[in-house]
Each structure stands twice: as C-alpha cells, then as structure tokens.
Amino acid sequence: MHHFNLKSLTLYGxxxxxxxxxxxxxxxxxxxxxxAPPKISGNYLIQLKNPPKxxxxxxxxxxxxxxxxxxxxALFPGESNPKTIxxxxxxxxxxxxxxxxxxxxxxxxxxxxxxxxNGTLNKQTLLGQIQGxxxxxxxLFQGSLKAYSKSNKSPH
Amino acid sequence: MHPAILVxxxxxxxxxxxxxxxxxxxxIKQPLVIGEIIAGIMLGPSLxxxxxxxxxxxxxxxxxxxxxxxLSEIGLIFFxxxxxxxxxPKYLKGQLETAIxxxxxxxxxxxxxxxxxxxxxxxxxxxxxxxxTAFSLFLGSALSITAFPVLARIITENNLQGTRLGTLALTxxxxxxxxxxxxxALAIAVTRTNSVAGAFPTIIASLIYIGxxxxxxxxxxxxxxxxYTRKNRLSQWVLAWIYMGIIASALITxxxxxHLIFGxxxxxxxxxxxxxxxxxxxxxxEDFVLIFLLPVFFAYSGLRTQIGLLNRPExxxxxxxxxxxxxxxxxxxTYIAARVSGIEKREASALGWLMNTRGxxxxxxxxxxxSFGVISPLLFTMLVIMALVTTFMTSPLLEKTYPKELIRLDxxxxxxxxxxxxxxxxxxxxxxxxxxxxxxxxxxxxxLAISGxxxxxxxxxxxxxxxxxxxxxxTPDEANRLIAKQRQRLEQLIQQxxxxxxxxxxxxxxxxxxxxxxxxxxxxxxxQVNLILLGWHRPAFSDNRLGGRVGQILNIAPKDVAxxxxxxxxxxxxxxxxxxxxxxxxxxxxxxxxxxxxxxPHRYLKILSLSQLGEGELLSYELRxxxxxxxxxxxxxxxxxxxDPTMEPIQAVIEASKTVDLTVVGTCRTWGIERxxxxxxxxxxxxxxxxxxxxTRRYSxxxxxxxxxxxxxx
Numbered sequence: 001m002h003h004f005n006l007k008s009l010t011l012y013g014x015x016x017x018x019x020x021x022x023x024x025x026x027x028x029x030x031x032x033x034x035x036a037p038p039k040i041s042g043n044y045l046i047q048l049k050n051p052p053k054x055x056x057x058x059x060x061x062x063x064x065x066x067x068x069x070x071x072x073x074a075l076f077p078g079e080s081n082p083k084t085i086x087x088x089x090x091x092x093x094x095x096x097x098x099x100x101x102x103x104x105x106x107x108x109x110x111x112x113x114x115x116x117x118n119g120t121l122n123k124q125t126l127l128g129q130i131q132g133x134x135x136x137x138x139x140l141f142q143g144s145l146k147a148y149s150k151s152n153k154s155p156h
Numbered sequence: 157m158h159p160a161i162l163v164x165x166x167x168x169x170x171x172x173x174x175x176x177x178x179x180x181x182x183x184i185k186q187p188l189v190i191g192e193i194i195a196g197i198m199l200g201p202s203l204x205x206x207x208x209x210x211x212x213x214x215x216x217x218x219x220x221x222x223x224x225x226x227l228s229e230i231g232l233i234f235f236x237x238x239x240x241x242x243x244x245p246k247y248l249k250g251q252l253e254t255a256i257x258x259x260x261x262x263x264x265x266x267x268x269x270x271x272x273x274x275x276x277x278x279x280x281x282x283x284x285x286x287x288x289t290a291f292s293l294f295l296g297s298a299l300s301i302t303a304f305p306v307l308a309r310i311i312t313e314n315n316l317q318g319t320r321l322g323t324l325a326l327t328x329x330x331x332x333x334x335x336x337x338x339x340x341a342l343a344i345a346v347t348r349t350n351s352v353a354g355a356f357p358t359i360i361a362s363l364i365y366i367g368x369x370x371x372x373x374x375x376x377x378x379x380x381x382x383x384y385t386r387k388n389r390l391s392q393w394v395l396a397w398i399y400m401g402i403i404a405s406a407l408i409t410x411x412x413x414x415h416l417i418f419g420x421x422x423x424x425x426x427x428x429x430x431x432x433x434x435x436x437x438x439x440x441x442e443d444f445v446l447i448f449l450l451p452v453f454f455a456y457s458g459l460r461t462q463i464g465l466l467n468r469p470e471x472x473x474x475x476x477x478x479x480x481x482x483x484x485x486x487x488x489x490t491y492i493a494a495r496v497s498g499i500e501k502r503e504a505s506a507l508g509w510l511m512n513t514r515g516x517x518x519x520x521x522x523x524x525x526x527s528f529g530v531i532s533p534l535l536f537t538m539l540v541i542m543a544l545v546t547t548f549m550t551s552p553l554l555e556k557t558y559p560k561e562l563i564r565l566d567x568x569x570x571x572x573x574x575x576x577x578x579x580x581x582x583x584x585x586x587x588x589x590x591x592x593x594x595x596x597x598x599x600x601x602x603x604l605a606i607s608g609x610x611x612x613x614x615x616x617x618x619x620x621x622x623x624x625x626x627x628x629x630x631t632p633d634e635a636n637r638l639i640a641k642q643r644q645r646l647e648q649l650i651q652q653x654x655x656x657x658x659x660x661x662x663x664x665x666x667x668x669x670x671x672x673x674x675x676x677x678x679x680x681x682x683x684q685v686n687l688i689l690l691g692w693h694r695p696a697f698s699d700n701r702l703g704g705r706v707g708q709i710l711n712i713a714p715k716d717v718a719x720x721x722x723x724x725x726x727x728x729x730x731x732x733x734x735x736x737x738x739x740x741x742x743x744x745x746x747x748x749x750x751x752x753x754x755x756x757p758h759r760y761l762k763i764l765s766l767s768q769l770g771e772g773e774l775l776s777y778e779l780r781x782x783x784x785x786x787x788x789x790x791x792x793x794x795x796x797x798x799x800d801p802t803m804e805p806i807q808a809v810i811e812a813s814k815t816v817d818l819t820v821v822g823t824c825r826t827w828g829i830e831r832x833x834x835x836x837x838x839x840x841x842x843x844x845x846x847x848x849x850x851x852t853r854r855y856s857x858x859x860x861x862x863x864x865x866x867x868x869x870x
Contacts, residue, residue, distance in 0.1 A: 008253065012260065019264050023292075026271050030278060030288035039283045067534030068281035072465060090467060
C-alpha cells in the first residue's frame, strides 16, 4: 500500500467524486424531469359496445406487453388455447394515449383482418375504439385489467 | 407430462444443442460461451418460437419456467463460486498502479456514458414502476462489465499470458470484475428499496458481511488449506462442508438484500489459493456446473430473449446506440487510460478490445435486471445482442491489432534459456512435433542426426490443446503450469540424447494451441525451419499412416516434411538406405541422408536407384554434381546401386531394407506411398519394411503457384 502516494489518491478521489457528482446530477434531473410511460402491460377483458358480427364473442382478451413506449399486444377470444394464439399488434404509448395496429387472432373471423385500436389508459382501465376495413363503423370498447403479465412479477 | 419430467427433456436438448453450437464456435475461432448463449437464444421465441411456435410452447411451456429458474440459480451460484476461486491476488502484483488506473477508467467512462444514455432510454424503454435512479444505475453497471472468464480464455488461447499485455489485461479485468459486482450490488439494493437512501442499510450490512468473510471466513478456510496439505486429498466430507458454506453464504447475501450470487462469489474469493486445493476443488465442481447447469441458465435466459421484438427500424437504431455506447465507453476509456500510463498505441488498442469482452458475466447481470423488472424485455434483448456483439468482435480485432508475431517479442519473463542461447543465424533448423515425450526419443535422435550440432538447431515442439471448459484450465496460472510441466518432460528427454555435446543445439518450444496443425505450420514459418520431422502415430480409426494429425500437417505446412516410422526399439542409425527414383520427394530423402552421413563418421549409405534416365545414369545431373562436391571422407561411405530390373521396385527396397537400420523414401507412387490426398493411398512398403522408415515429402514452391487453382494437390 505504500505506493499509494498523495497524488494517486487525489486523482482517484477526484475521479470517483466526479462520477458521484455526475450521478447525483443526472439522477436528480431524471427523477424530476423525465417521465417514464405508465404501466399498461397486462391482460385486459374487452367489452364492446355494438360489436359487429365478427367480433361478437364473449370474453375478448387483449394482452399487452410493454417495453417503455413500445407495445406488443395480442387480441384473441378468451377461451383460446394459449398455444395456438397467433396475433400480432404493435404500437406506441404516449402519455396516456396508445395506438395498436396489426392482426388479431384468426379465431376472430374478421377479414381483411387488419385492425387499429386507439385508446386511453385510465388507472387500470382502457377506453377507446377499434377500427378496421372489416368494420363498417369504429367500435367502442372498454378494457378492464384482469391480471398483470408474468414478466412483471418480481420473484424477490 | 409432469413438468419435472419435461424439464429433463429440456435439459437434454439444451446440453446437446449447446455442445453443438460450441463446436461451431470453435470452428470459427470464437469462445465456447458464445455458442452456448446462441443455443439458448435459438430455443426461445427468437428462433424456435418463430419457425415452430407450437413446438416451442410444447417443449418449453411456461409452467416449467420455475423449475428451469431453480436449476439456473443453482448453476449460477456455483459458477460464481468458481469465478471467485479463480481470482488470484497473485494477478494483482506487478503493474498494479497501471492496472488500477486503467480498470477504474474503463469502468468510469462506460458507467458515465450509461447514465447519460439512460436519459434517452428511460422515457422510451422503461415504465413508471421503476425509478430513474435504479434504471440508470443498472444500465451503467451493465455497460461497465468485462467478462473475466471469457477474457482469461482468449488470452490463454493466444499464448498471451506471459506477455505484458496479457497480464495487464487480466489484472484490469479482475479489478473491473470486482468493482462491477460491487456496482451491481448497489444497483440491486437501490432497486429493491427504490431509492439510494433506502439502500444504505443494505449497503452497510453488505460491507459488514464482506468484512466478516474476509477476516473470519478466511481464517476458517486457512484451516481447511492446512488440513488439505496434510491429507493431500479433498475428501467428500470436506467438500460437503465447502458446498454448504457456499449455499449458506449465498442465502445470507440474499437475506441482506443483494443477490444470491455475491455470497457464493465471496466464498470463492476468500478461499485460500493453495494450488492443489484450488485445482481439485475446481475439477470436482466444474464439469457438472459447466456441462449441465450453466447451459440451463443460458437456455432460461434465451427463453426470455425475444429478438422478434425489434421489429421496427427505430428499435434497431436504439440497439445500435446501446452497442455503440458500450463499445466506445470501454474502448476509448481503456485506450486513453493506457496511453496516459505510457503504454504504446498498439498495446493500448489491443487492451481496449480485450476489455470490451462482455459475454457471460453480462448475461448474469441482465437476467437479474429482468427478474427485478428494472429493464424491460426489449431492453434486455438489446443488451443481450450487445453482449454477443462485443464478445464476438474481441478475437478478430485482437488478432488484427496485435498479431501473433509481435506477441513473441513481448514476453514478460524470459523463457528459460531458449531466448538467450538460440543463435538467430542457425545454419539449419528442424522442427519436431513431439506428442508424448516418453516415446519419442528415437525421433529426436533422428532429428539430431539430420541437423548435426550447433549452429544447426533442433526444436522439439509440444503444443498443448486446451479442453473446452473455459474456467480453471484456461487461467494463466494453470496454463503456465501445464507449459512448465511439459517443458520439464522435454528437458528430461533431451538429457537422454546422444551425443551429449549436441544437446545444446536442442531448444524446445512449448505453447498453448487451439489448432495443432495450424499452429505447427505457423511456427514452422516464423522460425524459418528447414524441415518438419514427424513421428508416425497409429491413428485410432484407420491404418492411414499419413492420415490424422500427420496428414493435417502435411497438407497445411508450407515446408519440407519427413515422417518417421519407427520399427525398432532402440533405433541405431548406422546403415542407411535411400531409394531414389528421380522424383523431388526422393531427392529430399537423399539430401537428408547425405546430411546424416556428414554427422557421423561411422555411418554408411546405400543408394538404390531406379534408373529412369537415359544413358544408363542412375542419378540426376544435379545429384551427381552434388555428390562430386562431397569431401572424400563422406563419399567413401557412399554406395550407389541400380535396382534389379527384374524385381518390382517396392520388393527390391523391402529386400534391401533387411540389412539396414533406416530406409528413406519419398512420397511417390513408385514406392507405393502416395501423398495423402483425401486419405486414400497405399502403404505396402511402410508395412513390410524391415527397418525403420523415413518418408520424405518435398514442399514444391513451383507447384504452389498453381495448387490453389487445382482440385487435387500435387
């Protein structure tokens, strides 16, 4: 330890101190100024107002997986076998507003199957409308959170 | 199927695929761990889930995840123990100040860049259940990691462990590792309590525990070391206590609030580094952990890696940003710190690339982050890609910045005697790959007979191939031990050679090699040898004398090669027979035999010539002229005879071999020995020859101009 002279100690002290200061500043800025998008991931039970023929199913489920503002979702009938769901909806979340677009599960016989879902997140409820070429008019919906997605369960 | 049974099937698939991908990676000269990481990713939604989603959900249903999680946690605990075990304070001596400076800067710079990039990534990739502090701390730690085990292996495989660069890189990585784990512990503590202030109790508790381990724990384990030295064996009883200690320590750190792995790591780190104890402990623990448990961890990680999530260009851009920040942070930080310490550009650059390796350690950190929910699946995937990319680029970039020739010029400790005595202007050099020193005395004696004494030099070459496991054996300590052991065996062999005065001309080379044939060829080129002399080994699966390793070297090495088939127990080399048929390979044989004539006044040479020239001449003009130039003392021991035209050439030679000690022939069809191409040839002569046989193959530089265009080599 005898070769740790004053010069090196000062140098390291300054470096570490500098990093600490930077960290403090950045985290202060981040905590106060930066807002991460709200948590929207989960399994939602969807209820439709005036559903068209092809969406006339009970227990429509919307599963959303979230990575920040990027959303990856699936829309399928509630009784579907999880193994056979093929649905790919992608979208963004901005403040409380979200947009999802893509194809729902094949079990929902909407063709052309392309759908767009616009909505707002309010606490744990989704409110919005579903549009698509197969739908004559936009369909209003309400989604209530059934369960959080597994990936958010912290085992500790 | 009960999940527990299904898990066994999963483990079967995981192990198999990991080994397969490991082979692929070996082939492309990348570390094994990359293959295992990729195998894990392949089994997840990124590949299997994409091409056969039903198969994936059948094989890896979510209900089995907890089981896999348990297995991978256990694997991680013992793996971290092994890492701590490997950390030898011995690495920290020498260049300590430089190493501390470089490693600190190489953490600080990527850490700061990570925190700054958190400003960009947090609003995009996180959600409000995670505090910015926790997120940025985690991201910073993740970007400052250097994978010590992978680095150790890359260094040992490139024979860098004796060089200044190698030892510096290892020291820096060791310091880096410890610091990064501390950062990670801090990040976890902050994440759990969601604020820095809340983390203080955890931090204090951890420090207290570390203190207890370093003092009390170490004292206890010293007793163990003494016990081991006395018994010289690690009994199951003792091992049981050690394992219990590891698990107990892991539980304690988990209770404190940092992760399980730290406890295990601590136990490994404070274990007394008595070489025998460490080696036995490592050997007993490594195999099962590395073959069985760790690939499960990679598979579990791979099941959570969803490359399919990056389905938009902007996401790939973000991924690119993350990779760029990681690389720039490490490389630039290390480079500048190294230059400031006075290290020259090339070494500093190589050091920068080496410290960039993130591999396996990164994956451990990322999985912890994902489990805590600090990083989202998308960011997790991006960082996994970053880990793969940074580890992948290390080996090629290292080769580019610091090619092997320069490595040899930069040895830290003098290689014993080799460097001092060896004349750089040797008149003749013979390279002798020696697989097993015990059985190759005859080979070396032949080499000496061919080369003569100083200034001609014989290099016995011993290449040590590392096993696939990437922990203990690839640590520089162990590699050096293996090299020293082999060198000692070679020295013992050299001491048995006759005549004793000639022993000073024998300079062994011992190296670590990944590809023996390739390395032999490279050494032959860099040492500018005149001849490679190989011993024939009976291959396990064929009778092909020129197949196997011998065949590989024959194919690759751009030098003259001679293969020695030893049929005698105590070969004497007094009477020689050369079969000559005016072919370049036979000519080589003749010139080698003539060399041997020079070096022993009691040696006799009979040349059996298959005359294919006109005018009744038995030898080519060149050879005749050369023989004329020989001194009388040599020429008088020479006898030139034609082959009886009524006999088959091969039979004639076999007949003549009854009365000699060594028969020398070239690889040509006349003697029934074709140059090995695709492993097909005949070796009647080799089987029926009564004496020992030396098969010579001339490397033709003339035909080399065209060989690359031909299907079959000449």
